[in-house]
Amino acid sequence: MSADTLFNLTKQPWLVIVVCLLILTTALFCIRFFIMYWLKKWTSKTKFIFDSLLIESIAKPLTTCTIIVLLTILEQGAIIKEASFSKYIPFSTINIILGLLALILFFDRFIIGTVNYYSKESAVIFNSQSIIKGVIRATILSVGILVLLGTLGISITPIIASLGITSLAVALALQPTLENFFSGVQLVIDKPIRVGDFIELESKEQGFVEHIGWRSTWVKMLPNNMIIIPNSQLSKSRIINYFYPEKELSVPVDVNVHYDSDLEFVEQVTLEVAREILISHEWGVDDYNTFVVFHTFDSSSINFTVMLRAKEYFNRFWVKSAFIKALHKRYKKEGIVIPFPITAINTTQEAAKFKSDI
Numbered sequence: 001m002s003a004d005t006l007f008n009l010t011k012q013p014w015l016v017i018v019v020c021l022l023i024l025t026t027a028l029f030c031i032r033f034f035i036m037y038w039l040k041k042w043t044s045k046t047k048f049i050f051d052s053l054l055i056e057s058i059a060k061p062l063t064t065c066t067i068i069v070l071l072t073i074l075e076q077g078a079i080i081k082e083a084s085f086s087k088y089i090p091f092s093t094i095n096i097i098l099g100l101l102a103l104i105l106f107f108d109r110f111i112i113g114t115v116n117y118y119s120k121e122s123a124v125i126f127n128s129q130s131i132i133k134g135v136i137r138a139t140i141l142s143v144g145i146l147v148l149l150g151t152l153g154i155s156i157t158p159i160i161a162s163l164g165i166t167s168l169a170v171a172l173a174l175q176p177t178l179e180n181f182f183s184g185v186q187l188v189i190d191k192p193i194r195v196g197d198f199i200e201l202e203s204k205e206q207g208f209v210e211h212i213g214w215r216s217t218w219v220k221m222l223p224n225n226m227i228i229i230p231n232s233q234l235s236k237s238r239i240i241n242y243f244y245p246e247k248e249l250s251v252p253v254d255v256n257v258h259y260d261s262d263l264e265f266v267e268q269v270t271l272e273v274a275r276e277i278l279i280s281h282e283w284g285v286d287d288y289n290t291f292v293v294f295h296t297f298d299s300s301s302i303n304f305t306v307m308l309r310a311k312e313y314f315n316r317f318w319v320k321s322a323f324i325k326a327l328h329k330r331y332k333k334e335g336i337v338i339p340f341p342i343t344a345i346n347t348t349q350e351a352a353k354f355k356s357d358i
Helices: 003-010 013-043 049-057 059-076 078-082 091-119 123-151 157-173 175-190 231-236 263-280 316-334 347-357
Strands: 198-200 206-212 216-221 226-230 249-257 291-297 302-310
Touching: 013 059, 049 059, 049 091, 059 091, 091 123, 175 206, 175 216, 175 231, 216 231, 226 231, 249 263, 249 316, 263 291, 263 302, 263 316, 302 316
Parallel strands: none
Antiparallel strands: 198 206, 206 216, 216 226, 249 302, 291 302
16 A cells, blocks of 8 residues: 555545454454354364353354454544544443343353253253243343443432332233233143143143143144133143143943853953954054953943053044954954844733723
């Protein structure tokens, strides 16, 4: 660059400031890029999860810190002083705000990342992660704002006092919302339902729990639509959880045979078919000790119940269907009769009654 060009630049301080700013910005962000690249390469060689989580958490705060360094250099630079920028731009205040913003971003990303990691290991955290994340973010943001105000010299005592009164008014105004929130917390702690469970509501609606949120719980119904239930209403309702304490469940099948049937032989054949289905069917529980219970002398048949077992509630339909088809085929082969409903009329008794009435 010639001497004349340098002289012309010194006559235009704004142009010098812009050029210096671009050079500094490029240099600082290149340094940031190489630092993050080296740290990610180093943590990729370790199996410890928190070092990788720490590096991911400082990515955005490091960008904010780069801006702070840039502003500090500009503030201390002779060109800025000559241009009297410090009179118009409060560099120290901006740096404080950016520094607190960097801390808020770091704690938010690190703690939320920790929750995400442990939600894969713990069913309690997985079911309540939306509530936990919301509380954490609200707490971090509230504390960060109060610290920022205190650092800037603004008294936070009146603010805290007014927040107490405001909180009471808000609590009264948002009583239904708060009731739903604390009901959601109760659902998470007591765990009557979990995300992924198949439940039946008091209204006889059935579906899979998709989401337990601050205000409501989402249940995906079998027709592939969604029902959204307020947490307060759900916590007061009677719920059947078909996945608790385990997914396996018994499948009763009612059968009837003719009065002339050999019941011992009927029981033997029925158990053979039931065991065969439970072993061969993909959703049958092959080690379940199935059994038969005779319970009713009906008008035209002897009725009994066969107990099967399926791996999940929704699978019970297919297990039951396969058993009925196999049992019907086997009964036909063995000559066991499943009778039609029969109504018998005793003509002798009815004739005697008719004569006595005359």
